[in-house]
Amino acid sequence: MIKANVSLKAYNTFSIEASAKRFAKFTSILELRQVLNLRNEESLLVLGGGSNILLTKDFDGLVIRNQIAGIEIIEETNDYVLIKSGSGIVWHEFVIWCIDHNFGGIENLSLIPGSVGASPMQNIGAYGVEIKDLFEKLEAVNIETGELHEFNHSDCLFGYRESVFKRKLKDQYIIVSVTFRLTKKHIVNRNYGAINDELEKQNISTPTIKDISNAIISIRSSKLPDPSKIGNAGSFFKNPVVHKSILERIQKDYENVPNYPANDKIKLAAGWLIEKAGWKGKTYDNYGVHKNQALVLVNYSDCTGKDIYDLSSKIIEDVSNKFGLVLEREVNII
Ligand code: EPU
Numbered sequence: 527m528i529k530a531n532v533s534l535k536a537y538n539t540f541s542i543e544a545s546a547k548r549f550a551k552f553t554s555i556l557e558l559r560q561v562l563n564l565r566n567e568e569s570l571l572v573l574g575g576g577s578n579i580l581l582t583k584d585f586d587g588l589v590i591r592n593q594i595a596g597i598e599i600i601e602e603t604n605d606y607v608l609i610k611s612g613s614g615i616v617w618h619e620f621v622i623w624c625i626d627h628n629f630g631g632i633e634n635l636s637l638i639p640g641s642v643g644a645s646p647m648q649n650i651g652a653y654g655v656e657i658k659d660l661f662e663k664l665e666a667v668n669i670e671t672g673e674l675h676e677f678n679h680s681d682c683l684f685g686y687r688e689s690v691f692k693r694k695l696k697d698q699y700i701i702v703s704v705t706f707r708l709t710k711k712h713i714v715n716r717n718y719g720a721i722n723d724e725l726e727k728q729n730i731s732t733p734t735i736k737d738i739s740n741a742i743i744s745i746r747s748s749k750l751p752d753p754s755k756i757g758n759a760g761s762f763f764k765n766p767v768v769h770k771s772i773l774e775r776i777q778k779d780y781e782n783v784p785n786y787p788a789n790d791k792i793k794l795a796a797g798w799l800i801e802k803a804g805w806k807g808k809t810y811d812n813y814g815v816h817k818n819q820a821l822v823l824v825n826y827s828d829c830t831g832k833d834i835y836d837l838s839s840k841i842i843e844d845v846s847n848k849f850g851l852v853l854e855r856e857v858n859i860i
Contacts, residue, residue, distance in 0.1 A: 527557075528564055528588070537576045537591060539639055541757035542831045544581035546571070546589035553593045553614070555702050559672045561590055570669065571860060572700050574641030575616060578648065578759055579858045582831035592643055594702055597623055603710075608662055610705045613643025617650075625739050630712035631660045633739040634721075637746045639753055639760055643701040647691045648856070649684045653718040653742055658684035662707045666691075666699035675699070686788070687764055687856055714738050720745050749818045757825030758816065762838060763796040763853045772851055796845075796853055797821035803848050805841055813837065835859060 532549035535541055548568070552558040569587035573579075594612040597620065601608040607629050611620050617640045624632050634655035644650075645657045646664055663678045683690040691699060712735050716722055724741040725733055733741070751758050773792045776783050780802065784795045800806065800820035807817035813829035814837070816822040823834050842853050 527561065532589070534573075534576075534581060534585070534589065537573050537589075538579055538581055538759075539575065539577040539753035539757065540580055540759050540825050540831070540834065541753075542581045542825060542834075543828065544584050544831065546585045546587075548588045549591070550588070551591045551593050553595065555594070555667060555674065558590070558592075558594075558667055558700060558702065561588075562667075562669060562672055570697070574614065574644040575639060577639035577641075577753065578644060578856070579860055580759065580831050580834055581860050582835050583860075585860065592641065592700070592702075594643070600705065605709070605711055607708050607710060608705055609708060610703050611642045613641060613664075613701045613703055615642045616640075617642055617645055621739065624706075624708055625736055628735070629708035629710065630714075630735040631655075631708045632706065633735040634715055634718075634742060636739040636742045642704050646682060646684075646689055646701065646704055648687045649689050651687070652746075653721060654715050656684070656686075658682075660706045660708060662705040664701055664704045666701045668699055669697070674702070686767065686793075750822060751816055751818075751824055756816075758822050759857045761796075761821045761856050762823045762834075763800075763821055763841075764856045765793050765796045766799075766851050766853060767791045767793050768851055772849075776849060794851075795821075799845050799849055799851075799853070800841055803841070803844050805844070810837070815841070831860075 528548050528550045530548055532546045534546055535543045550561045552561050565588055571585055571589045573589060573591045592614040594614040596612040598610045599607055600610050618637050620642050621632050621636050634653040638650050638652055646661060649657050661679055663676055665674055665676055667674055714733055714735060721741050724745055730737050767788050768791060770792055773785050784798050786793045797820045805815045806820040808815045812826045813833050814824060816824050823837060838855060846852050
């Protein structure tokens, strides 16, 4: 069940070469418990889609890869449906399954890399929708005891790219299923500017959820590199949420700085800040900053995790010198 010295290159979307001292896959709660029982006094790394990690060195412990499958309708009325998904399912495949069954609310989250199980960990979001808007509950196995626990919405303490699983309960649970509440009478969310532009381009005035999904797939494909071709982990940094005074200071030099209200603070676009600091498209031998979206760092071929990490440190330092704010990494550094 457990293999020794396994390459993790195929298991991280950055395509970074690093090895796991011990490695196992699990396809059910039973198998997960068996693997956990075989764990020594060693560190543990749980991989879903591997789309939000940067491996900066070989992993001197046990890596377990989640492959729990299965999608099931657990409740259905005229208005809504509760769908339970195994946590190892690829996120976009789940989105497409829902859209094919005409279940809505999830279409704006099309083409986000990663697995269903990772989605609540960091409350994934795009184009005006976050997982917290459709989340019903999840089940997770406690790593120490092997017991199965259920977490409802409020237990998860969702925030911007945040949940309790990244904070207080970090490294304590493995998510095995997630249940979503989806609509059967749809309210499409097209408020995010780029969606409307794309729909207009395609001459669609009353879009279906499938139209919205297709529009988002084409926006994302045009701006974000496909990890199967160019190694990357989506947004490398979080968008900084800052006090209004920082925005006002930046506006003195850049009147049109993109900004969005976030409670009593302001969310700035990290991609914009990085671009204005001169990093967009900057390329070293085999890695760099993506040319269409400065928030995304890329591995063109066989760079190391340390290359990417050091590049991110330089960007953080430079943005801090230029704009007086410190960017936070969104990707988990291993
Ligand atoms: N911008 C630039 N230069 C850039 C990138 C962006 O000037 O290189 C500007 C854009 O013109 C726009 C603003 O920054 O005015 C925001 O850009 P965009 O709409 O592309 O979104 P983002 O804030 O950069 C966030 C998410 C993405 C998500 C998009 C769309 C984070 C950290 N990232 O990016 O999520 O797809 O919104 O909703 O919140 C991910 O998390 O991996 C991810 C890709």
